[in-house]
Amino acid sequence: xxxxxxxxxxxxxxxxxxxxxxxxxxxxxxxxxxxxxxxxxxxxxxxxxxxxxxxxxxxxxxxxxxxxxxxxxxxxxxxxxxxxxxxxxxxxxxxxxxxxxxxxxxxxxxxxxxxxxxxxxxxxxxxxxxxxxxxxxxxxxxxxxxxxxxxxxxxxxxxxxxxxxxxxxxxxxxxxxxxxxxxxxxxxxxxxxxxxxxxxxxxxxxxxxxxxxxxxxxxxxxxxxxxxxxxxxxxxxxxxxxxxxxxxxxxxxxxxxxxxxxxxxxxxxxxxxxxxxxxxxxxxxxxxxxxxxxxxxxxxxxxxxxxxxxxxxxxxxxxxxxxxxxxxxxxxxxxxxxxxxxxxxxxxxxxxxxxxxxxxxxxxxxxxxxxxxxxxxxxxxxxxxxxxxxxxxx
Amino acid sequence: xxxxxxxxxxxxxxxxxxxxxxxxxxxxxxxxxxxxxxxxxxxxxxxxxxxxxxxxxxxxxxxxxxxxxxxxxxxxxxxxxxxxxxxxxxxxxxxxxxxxxxxxxxxxxxxxxxxxxxxxxxxxxxxxxxxxxxxxxxxxxxxxxxxxxxxxxxxxxxxxxxxxxxxxxxxxxxxxxxxxxxxxxxxxxxxxxxxxxxxxxxxxxxxxxxxxxxxxxxxxxxxxxxxxxxxxxxxxxxxxxxxxxxxxxxxxxxxxxxxxxxxxxxxxxxxxxxxxxxxxxxxxxxxxxxxxxxxxxxxxxxxxxxxxxxxxxxxxxxxxxxxxxxxxxxxxxxxxxxxxxxxxxxxxxxxxxxxxxxxxxxxxxxxxxxxxxxxxxxxxxxxxxxxxxxxxxx
Numbered sequence: 001x002x003x004x005x006x007x008x009x010x011x012x013x014x015x016x017x018x019x020x021x022x023x024x025x026x027x028x029x030x031x032x033x034x035x036x037x038x039x040x041x042x043x044x045x046x047x048x049x050x051x052x053x054x055x056x057x058x059x060x061x062x063x064x065x066x067x068x069x070x071x072x073x074x075x076x077x078x079x080x081x082x083x084x085x086x087x088x089x090x091x092x093x094x095x096x097x098x099x100x101x102x103x104x105x106x107x108x109x110x111x112x113x114x115x116x117x118x119x120x121x122x123x124x125x126x127x128x129x130x131x132x133x134x135x136x137x138x139x140x141x142x143x144x145x146x147x148x149x150x151x152x153x154x155x156x157x158x159x160x161x162x163x164x165x166x167x168x169x170x171x172x173x174x175x176x177x178x179x180x181x182x183x184x185x186x187x188x189x190x191x192x193x194x195x196x197x198x199x200x201x202x203x204x205x206x207x208x209x210x211x212x213x214x215x216x217x218x219x220x221x222x223x224x225x226x227x228x229x230x231x232x233x234x235x236x237x238x239x240x241x242x243x244x245x246x247x248x249x250x251x252x253x254x255x256x257x258x259x260x261x262x263x264x265x266x267x268x269x270x271x272x273x274x275x276x277x278x279x280x281x282x283x284x285x286x287x288x289x290x291x292x293x294x295x296x297x298x299x300x301x302x303x304x305x306x307x308x309x310x311x312x313x314x315x316x317x318x319x320x321x322x323x324x325x326x327x328x329x330x331x332x333x334x335x336x337x338x339x340x341x342x343x344x345x346x347x348x349x350x351x352x353x354x355x356x357x358x359x360x361x362x363x364x365x366x367x368x369x370x371x372x373x374x375x376x377x378x379x380x381x382x383x384x385x386x387x388x389x390x391x392x393x394x
Numbered sequence: 395x396x397x398x399x400x401x402x403x404x405x406x407x408x409x410x411x412x413x414x415x416x417x418x419x420x421x422x423x424x425x426x427x428x429x430x431x432x433x434x435x436x437x438x439x440x441x442x443x444x445x446x447x448x449x450x451x452x453x454x455x456x457x458x459x460x461x462x463x464x465x466x467x468x469x470x471x472x473x474x475x476x477x478x479x480x481x482x483x484x485x486x487x488x489x490x491x492x493x494x495x496x497x498x499x500x501x502x503x504x505x506x507x508x509x510x511x512x513x514x515x516x517x518x519x520x521x522x523x524x525x526x527x528x529x530x531x532x533x534x535x536x537x538x539x540x541x542x543x544x545x546x547x548x549x550x551x552x553x554x555x556x557x558x559x560x561x562x563x564x565x566x567x568x569x570x571x572x573x574x575x576x577x578x579x580x581x582x583x584x585x586x587x588x589x590x591x592x593x594x595x596x597x598x599x600x601x602x603x604x605x606x607x608x609x610x611x612x613x614x615x616x617x618x619x620x621x622x623x624x625x626x627x628x629x630x631x632x633x634x635x636x637x638x639x640x641x642x643x644x645x646x647x648x649x650x651x652x653x654x655x656x657x658x659x660x661x662x663x664x665x666x667x668x669x670x671x672x673x674x675x676x677x678x679x680x681x682x683x684x685x686x687x688x689x690x691x692x693x694x695x696x697x698x699x700x701x702x703x704x705x706x707x708x709x710x711x712x713x714x715x716x717x718x719x720x721x722x723x724x725x726x727x728x729x730x731x732x733x734x735x736x737x738x739x740x741x742x743x744x745x746x747x748x749x750x751x752x753x754x755x756x757x758x759x760x761x762x763x764x765x766x767x768x769x770x771x772x773x774x775x776x777x778x779x780x781x782x783x784x785x786x787x788x
Contacts, residue, residue, distance in 0.1 A: 002621040003561055003593060004652060007510045013651070014464055014658040045459040055449040065439040067636045070408055101495055101639065101661050108660050116401045117511035117533050134659040139511050139533075167397055199397060227396040242461045243666035245495065245639075257407070258398060264408040265528040266502055267495050271665045272637035 072099025090221030103247035126354035178317030244274030466493025484615030497641035520748035572711030638668030
């Protein structure tokens with residue numbers, strides 16, 4: 001019997017892999033192919049022009065095959081700094097930008113920078129499951145903050161959770177899994193709380209490019225942010241580069257000096273081709289991203305219209321890639337999710353993947369909720385979603 | 395003043411980045427360009443045929459741009475399993491192979507699988523510095539095992555270090571930084587010790603493809619290995635893919651179930667293009683690798699000959715990419731290394747990056763030693779190395 005670390009064992013297995021296993025086990029008829037609305041990821045490759053550019057880099061840029069700086073390609077750090085300064089109306093310098101091997105790694109690095117084993121971090125529920133997993137395996141307590149109306153976390157409730165062990169508050173906006181876009185004043189309220197209590201605010205903006213409002217989603221960078229804010233970002237969704245693992249982390253240069261150690265030991269450097277692809281995207285794909293965003297927002301509108309016609313379902317949050325819904329059935333969400341894939345060929349994720357079950361201290365909401373990652377469903381797919389939910393017999 | 399995690403702060407900064415800063419600060423005359431023997435990494439891109447193959451994948455394989463399984467590309471796991479089974483004379487199945495974002499990440503995952511914060515791991519000195527950094531930031535004690543003759547660790551000394559807190563022994567062979575190739579019976583002795591004490595043996599074989607002996611470097615996989623052995627491997631050196639971040643980890647399927655959680659949260663999946671490049675290399679570059687190995691071994695012979703003519707220097711270990719030498723000067727190795735780059739344009743790393751200084755409990759050897767990563771020095775470069783060491787005036 002091999003030894004096994006307690007911390008790693010305590011984390012649950014990757015939910016997306018578990019959901020894939022459900023789908024693989026489903027024996028669906030030919031006229032009911034799987035409708036997979038489980039993962040928040042593009043299903044198409046990057047636009048052709050970007051692929052052409054990447055092929056040229058592979059052939060003609062020797063440095064794209066070799067180690068680079070731990071904190072990332074200088075030209076990419078510069079470009080992020082310039083575009084962020086413009087987008088957020090505040091000063092972000094290249095020395096405050098690190099490139100990471102995806103946004104999940106940025107989260108891990110941020111936690112490593114602020115919390116030791118035995119510390120605690122405030123995590124709103126529903127959580128993004130990989131955040132919960134990392135906290136568990138790092139031995140850091142996830143101090144749960146159930147969201148309030150509009151699936152938004154509340155500053156006053158967070159304040160009541162802070163003690164000497166709490167080192168950070170985590171926000172994800174637009175949110176995974178709920179799709180909720182936190183108002184700028186809510187984000188500012190959390191930053192003020194974090195600053196007042198001397199802890200960090202970690203804000204994950206993976207889905208920023210699909211926000212329903214134009215302009216900066218918050219004004220954190222316009223103020224005195226460096227001691228408090230750690231921002232996380234992903235190039236995966238916006239340029240369809242999920243397979244290339246490129247994200248970013250914005251923090252003070254002092255924090256990056258610590259984070260550099262973490263990134264060095266975990267991956268040495270982000271992969272070089274992915275970084276060059278992200279840079280090319282930032283410099284060349286602004287119009288294309290705008291059209292992608294318009295399409296996602298049209299799908300959001302279609303999802304909202306669909307559920308308006310199904311009043312027994314509750315849309316709790318909707319935005320970016322996700323709708324988070326309350327289901328009308330007398331069964332738990334994990335049972336429902338497995339039956340939906342087996343019986344009507346619809347794969348969505350149950351709320352039990354995003355919050356504790358009642359038996360583990362939850363308030364019962366996890367059992368009543370589902371996450372629908374609608375971004376990959378076109379008009380026809382959204383109609384199919386409605387038809388299959390309606391066809392399901394509990 | 396921002397909060398900072400104690401564990402991460404306790405790790406030293408990335409030595410390679412520190413050495414790069416020394417080189418950047420050196421003001422060298424035009425007729426004495428920098429001879430950089432500091433990093434163990436190819437300086438040329440992959441062979442042309444591999445780059446052509448990668449460009450075709452970028453253009454024609456949509457899946458190469460999207461998420462893949464956490465544990466890696468199935469075809470690559472299969473190919474590793476088949477080639478390992480043949481190379482080591484034992485049974486390694488695809489279910490025992492995980493692909494990682496580089497071999498450093500494989501080490502982090504292995505440690506996460508066996509040790510919690512507060513546990514300990516036996517680490518021979520001189521260490522590979524990123525191993526020491528990760529243990530520090532994970533809150534895992536590095537219980538140091540100074541190497542004996544031939545820069546080999548000794549089983550009996552390791553046995554005396556084991557207590558209830560020790561969860562694993564780490565070996566690196568061929569070794570970074572010493573170049574030492576551990577005899578198969580030494581490796582077997584450590585495996586027997588680990589098995590008898592119920593702990594893990596983590597063996598890092600990043601430099602396996604440049605071993606001086608033909609055939610399997612050990613016979614661990616021929617025996618009952620699954621509860622004990624975790625093997626780490628890198629595709630970075632052998633196919634010059636350092637910039638693409640692809641490594642491997644071989645462990646029991648039960649361990650991989652735990653390790654999958656770590657890899658999922660830290661990177662979601664290894665980058666897809668790098669994995670396909672590694673697979674192409676395994677399937678097409680056997681002859682090319684053999685010629686690369688022959689060239690490295692010729693350079694090893696040249697290094698040994700060079701130091702035979704410089705008897706005031708001691709060659710403590712020599713193999714794969716590295717020579718580990720004792721210097722003859724009355725100064726510490728870190729002072730010497732900084733003076734070598736500034737005064738004779740030679741960048742090598744001091745022993746103080748690979749073991750504790752005397753002031754931190756070391757036995758004084760770190761101050762007397764240097765690592766020379768000779769793999770990137772051709773015949774002319776090795777002659778230049780000799781000339782510059784000879785020209786240095788202490």
